[in-house]
Amino acid sequence: MAERVQGRGRDRSEPADGAALKSSSSPSNAKSTAVSPVDAEHRSAKTRGGARGGGKTSGAGIKASKTLKPAARAQPVFDKKTIALVYDFDGTLSPRPMQEYSFLPQLGIDPKEFWAECGRVAKAQAADPLITYMHLMYKKAKEKGLKIDRADLVAQGASVELYSGVLEWFDEMAAYIDLRAESHGVALRHYLVSSGLTEIVEGTPIYRHFHNVFASEYWFEPYETPFPKRVITDTGKTQYLFRINKGIEDLGESINAHMPEAARPIPFSNMIYFGDGDTDVPSMALMKKSGGHAIAVHAPDEPATKCVDLFAAGRVDFFAPADYRRGSALFKRTCLLLDRMLADIAVREEMWRLGE
Secondary structure: OOOOOOOOOOOOOOOHHHOEEOOOOOHHHOOOOOOOHHHHHHHHHHHHHHHHOOOOOOOOOEEOOOOOOOOOOOOOOOOOOEEEEEEOOEOOOEOOOHHHOOHHHHHOOOHHHHHHHHHHHHHHHOOOHHHHHHHHHHHHHHHOOOOOOHHHHHHHHHHOOOOOOHHHHHHHHHHHHHHHHOOOOOEEEEEEEEEEEHHHHHOOOOHHHOOEEEEEEEEOOHHHOOEEEEOOOOOOHHHHHHHHHHOOOOOOOOOOOOOOHHHOOOOHHHEEEEEOOHHHHHHHHHHHHOOOEEEEEEOOOOOOHHHHHHHHOOOOOEEEEOOOOOOOHHHHHHHHHHHHHHHHHHHHHHHHHHHO
């Protein structure tokens, strides 16, 4: 879902071939002297050769109308100045799984019973739990006689609850970067990597803030029976972190080819991953191993047990309640990491200049 993702002329002076020829009139040569046709032709040839750059010119009287200027070369720039904040959705930006706000209630299904059934079916069939939940969603809808299409799912996004401060968070982060980066050209991007549904995310009020969204998605056309087109698993999330890192966000392009670190537009050290639990461990581990950062969040009214375990295991830099308002612990700790990242970017840019 997403992403949304941001003729040169060149002045040239006239050639010297059209240089004007002026007769010599210096004081030492004030008297006009007769020149034989042979001498005249010899001098003319020398003049033409000099104008073309193919020979020397001698004596006064040859003046170029304009001199050639070398073409201006584009100055190299340090281009590792984009910071990426990457979020999980369910439990991170929103208190509950997005399907629980509208989809399951309209079917009259208890969320706990639905997720328990997903677990049982996945285990019995040795199936992927995410593919199983996407299958059961439409199986249940069909049993209730409801036909739900893409537009219906997008509309359900409006009912998804968000944690306090999430609506303002994106603009607040942009303002903080603008202030601290001191107009040094640092850009900020927000990405979503979620096992939730792309269609529902598109209907939320924060969708417009994401540079790109990588989430599970249905294919609605074939046989009038939707089936999973893309499923984002726990370990599969790491693929999308590499896509952000390498700048290959088109899902039709492979990311398996080797790319030198110097060629990657967003280093892992310029990234922060936000997650809430076990499903985010592979992404957090990759971030920390690769020099990036991670923050774990928990519901403000629930114990921080899982986050404490993640912190103790070295999976995250910080943890905090999922309160995104200015002045909250999460806001302050995120800004601490941003300050560190901005300083690192400035140091790397200065070292790059010295090497040029």
